Amino acid sequence: MNIHAPVTQIPSHVPPDLVRTFPLTLGSLTSSDPYKRMIHDIHRCYPPVFWVPDVYPGGTPAWVVRRFSDLRAIYADDVHFSVKGFAPFAMFIGDSWDLVPAGADAPTHDQYRALLNPLFTPVALKKLETKVAEVAQHLIDGFKNKGAADFREVFAVPFPVSIVLDLLDLPQERMAEFMLWEHMLLHDMNIENIKQATRNVVGLFREVMKERRANPGDDLVSFALNAKIGDRGLTDDEVIGFCFNLFIGGLDTVTTNLCWQYRYLAEHPEQQAKLRANPALIPDAIQEMLRYYSPASTFRTVIKEIEMGGVTFKVGDKVMVCTTLGSNDPEQFENPEEVRFDRRATSLAFGSGIHHCLGHHLARRELTVAMQKLLAELPPFRLDPQAEILTDLGGVIQPRSVPLIWG
Amino acid sequence: MANVTFVQPDGRAQSVEIEEGFSVMQAANNNDIPGIAGECGGCVSCATCKVEVDAAWIARIPASTELETSLIEDEDANVRLSCQIMMTPELDGLVVHVPASQYR
Ligand code: HEM
Ligand code: FES
Numbered sequence: 319m320n321i322h323a324p325v326t327q328i329p330s331h332v333p334p335d336l337v338r339t340f341p342l343t344l345g346s347l348t349s350s351d352p353y354k355r356m357i358h359d360i361h362r363c364y365p366p367v368f369w370v371p372d373v374y375p376g377g378t379p380a381w382v383v384r385r386f387s388d389l390r391a392i393y394a395d396d397v398h399f400s401v402k403g404f405a406p407f408a409m410f411i412g413d414s415w416d417l418v419p420a421g422a423d424a425p426t427h428d429q430y431r432a433l434l435n436p437l438f439t440p441v442a443l444k445k446l447e448t449k450v451a452e453v454a455q456h457l458i459d460g461f462k463n464k465g466a467a468d469f470r471e472v473f474a475v476p477f478p479v480s481i482v483l484d485l486l487d488l489p490q491e492r493m494a495e496f497m498l499w500e501h502m503l504l505h506d507m508n509i510e511n512i513k514q515a516t517r518n519v520v521g522l523f524r525e526v527m528k529e530r531r532a533n534p535g536d537d538l539v540s541f542a543l544n545a546k547i548g549d550r551g552l553t554d555d556e557v558i559g560f561c562f563n564l565f566i567g568g569l570d571t572v573t574t575n576l577c578w579q580y581r582y583l584a585e586h587p588e589q590q591a592k593l594r595a596n597p598a599l600i601p602d603a604i605q606e607m608l609r610y611y612s613p614a615s616t617f618r619t620v621i622k623e624i625e626m627g628g629v630t631f632k633v634g635d636k637v638m639v640c641t642t643l644g645s646n647d648p649e650q651f652e653n654p655e656e657v658r659f660d661r662r663a664t665s666l667a668f669g670s671g672i673h674h675c676l677g678h679h680l681a682r683r684e685l686t687v688a689m690q691k692l693l694a695e696l697p698p699f700r701l702d703p704q705a706e707i708l709t710d711l712g713g714v715i716q717p718r719s720v721p722l723i724w725g
Numbered sequence: 726m727a728n729v730t731f732v733q734p735d736g737r738a739q740s741v742e743i744e745e746g747f748s749v750m751q752a753a754n755n756n757d758i759p760g761i762a763g764e765c766g767g768c769v770s771c772a773t774c775k776v777e778v779d780a781a782w783i784a785r786i787p788a789s790t791e792l793e794t795s796l797i798e799d800e801d802a803n804v805r806l807s808c809q810i811m812m813t814p815e816l817d818g819l820v821v822h823v824p825a826s827q828y829r
Binding site: 390393394428431432433434435436439440441601605662664665668669670671672673674675676678679682 | 754759762763764765766767768769770771772773791792794795796797798799800826828829
């Protein structure tokens with residue numbers, strides 16, 4: 319691995335020996351499985367904190383922190399680190415909204431979460447369970463007799479989209495449109511396409527808001543329109559920010575974990591057999607695969623100078639919070655490169671601190687129901703030996719296909 | 726130092742000492758008590774540190790904030806986020822019950 323980046327211009331507070339290339343940078347593509355070697359090599363070869371000239375979206379510099387304990391400290395620290403300015407979708411199209419709650423710092427953030435948390439507790443989600451199972455069954459019925467399929471395309475993408483459509487009470491016929499926009503927003507490197515998709519998504523939500531104002535239902539948009547913080551209602555910008563947050567937070571992340579989980583089970587028939595024989599192990603297995611395959615990275619901006627790992631982060635510096643590295647830190651997890659279904663470890667899969675994932679119970683439920691159904695409905699499956707799997711690296715680490723065969 | 730006892734769903738009990746000012750969640754994590762995850766590190770966002778406080782003790786713990794309440798199910802009487810229970814001398818001897826799963 320070539321780990322020293324060609325140095326062009328580095329700020330004076332950055333020690334030159336900490337300037338590195340970073341294989342997980344947005345825009346990179348690999349034909350290997352990055353969770354097998356790449357992640358663990360970074361832990362073996364890199365210092366605890368290093369500086370990468372082009373890892374921030376758009377190709378600018380950021381610090382990368384790889385240790386679980388340092389990452390937890392950053393997530394928990396809103397005195398030195400802010401979420402403001404990350405995910406600038408609104409800015410791209412000249413709008414003024416922020417993501418709700420991901421784009422807010424405390425104390426506003428806590429008011430948003432106090433409002434939204436009750437919608438996403440395990441009991442509140444119970445009533446969704448039947449729906450989630452129906453969606454899974456419907457999708458599986460569409461491909462189970464075919465003997466082969468790209469699991470990403472037939473299940474991992476449409477499954478969470480269908481559930482979010484339901485939460486927003488939008489017709490399932492909008493599925494194709496949603497999937498296209500999601501792809502343009504999160505997997506297209508062309509800025510014009512990202513802008514167009516942002517406009518499309520925001521346009522749709524504005525339309526839905528108008529309709530729900532006239533005809534409120536028991537969906538999340540109607541909830542947001544009628545919600546109160548103290549004695550004020552949410553502004554239109556806040557409602558858009560909330561809907562947009564669900565769109566970018568609740569789709570791709572679930573898709574990615576589904577892709578990795580079924581690729582893993584396809585490549586490890588003995589582990590697949592274990593879960594088939596004992597479905598009660600599924601929740602723990604999912605917990606462990608969420609750790610091992612933690613896919614998401616986001617960024618913070620330094621708002622007050624602070625030292626970490628022997629270096630100084632200056633005001634304005636960007637810092638990558640990479641759940642993938644934190645969840646595979648050998649100082650925190652014994653032999654992190656092993657998937658052990660009975661590990662029951664607390665990982666960084668859903669982040670930490672005040673922004674810990676609002677939808678983690680929903681995500682876990684989706685993944686659990688999906689696995690119960692898929693293992694019951696499909697015979698043992700394996701990877702198509704002919705196929706090459708390419709994986710996109712970046713903010714979300716995701717394979718472009720999961721070619722399964724069975725029967 | 727104050728003493729806290731964690732009771733598992735199968736009745737097994739483990740007692741640990743906590744330094745004052747630390748939370749019950751931290752005590753569980755530092756002593757490898759199973760069943761308390763604490764994913765958000767005590768920031769009142771994950772609700773993976775829930776415990777049911779023994780009825781004899783619930784009145785002695787300061788009331789929950791609105792944010793904490795937003796993460797607890799209405800039907801769960803005496804359930805608190807253990808990251809929000811800070812050890813004080815008055816809580817020496819506290820008994821809490823660990824749920825079968827933080828994820829249900
Ligand atoms: C396995 C699937 C998922 C993973 C791996 C995941 C991961 C994450 C991570 C790492 C964060 C923290 C980001 C940061 O602090 O910068 C986060 C926040 C968030 N996630 Fe998820 N997520 C998943 C599913 C979902 C779902 C299904 C929803 C839909 C409800 C959702 C909604 C959100 C929201 C709204 C936030 C922002 C929370 C806040 O700022 O307080 N996520 N997620
Ligand atoms: S540790 Fe997350 S709410 Fe207590």
